[in-house]
Amino acid sequence: xxxxxxxxxxxxxxxxxxxxxxxxxxxxxxxxxxxxxxxxxxxxxxxxxxxxxxxxxxxxxxxxxxxxxxxxxxxxxxxxxxxxxxxxxxxxxxxxxxxxxxxxxxxxxxxxxx
Amino acid sequence: xxxxxxxxxxxxxxxxxxxxxxxxxxxxxxxxxxxxxxxxxxxxxxxxxxxxxxxxxxxxxxxxxxxxxxxxxxxxxxxxxxxxxxxxxxxxxxxxxxxxxxxxxxxxxxxxx
Numbered sequence: 001x002x003x004x005x006x007x008x009x010x011x012x013x014x015x016x017x018x019x020x021x022x023x024x025x026x027x028x029x030x031x032x033x034x035x036x037x038x039x040x041x042x043x044x045x046x047x048x049x050x051x052x053x054x055x056x057x058x059x060x061x062x063x064x065x066x067x068x069x070x071x072x073x074x075x076x077x078x079x080x081x082x083x084x085x086x087x088x089x090x091x092x093x094x095x096x097x098x099x100x101x102x103x104x105x106x107x108x109x110x111x112x113x114x
Numbered sequence: 115x116x117x118x119x120x121x122x123x124x125x126x127x128x129x130x131x132x133x134x135x136x137x138x139x140x141x142x143x144x145x146x147x148x149x150x151x152x153x154x155x156x157x158x159x160x161x162x163x164x165x166x167x168x169x170x171x172x173x174x175x176x177x178x179x180x181x182x183x184x185x186x187x188x189x190x191x192x193x194x195x196x197x198x199x200x201x202x203x204x205x206x207x208x209x210x211x212x213x214x215x216x217x218x219x220x221x222x223x224x225x226x227x
Binding site: 004031032034036041042043044045046049051089091100101102103104105106107 | 118120145147154155156157158159162172204206208213214215216217218219220221223
């Protein structure tokens with residue numbers, strides 16, 4: 001059974017710092033990995049999707065890497081801003097036809113302080 | 115706007131009562147999903163549907179039921195058999211081709227009266 005772990009569970013950094021969030025998974029036979037952002041009381045917003053054949057994806061100040069063989073992914077946030085404060089979740093999929101079910105980690109709660 | 119609409123935002127259930135959570139999407143996505151989120155836990159899959167008139171149980175389907183009569187709608191019923199229904203429920207949809215992300219609604223928070 002796939003298990004996804006995110007460390008740390010919570011993180012507080014001052015504005016402007018670069019930071020890294022970690023995600024590890026136990027079964028390397030994944031189809032893709034997604035990073036999501038969740039604001040309090042809201043749904044999830046997809047940030048980046050990395051296919052199993054890729055090593056990284058970038059979007060603006062965000063860069064996600066994937067090392068499938070070691071079961072690890074990182075989300076790098078450059079020049080953090082207070083608006084980045086949210087919970088960040090990673091999820092891996094093992095493709096089952098079109099359904100592509102996701103297994104989620106428990107998230108890292110990020111606070112960026114002024 | 116294109117997206118996923120969940121209603122109501124807050125819902126209260128009495129003992130022995132069934133309640134239905136609505137999920138509507140105008141993204142024309144084939145696959146739809148229901149997740150449950152509890153504090154300190156990751157999202158857990160309740161049911162999913164790949165196509166109209168077809169759905170499959172997820173990891174925690176007991177006490178829940180769904181239907182998929184239309185492509186744009188995937189309602190979830192929380193039955194009286196679900197003994198611990200208090201949670202945040204999230205609906206998602208995904209396009210029917212490989213390596214597309216799941217898109218989520220804003221959720222429904224269900225509480226027990």
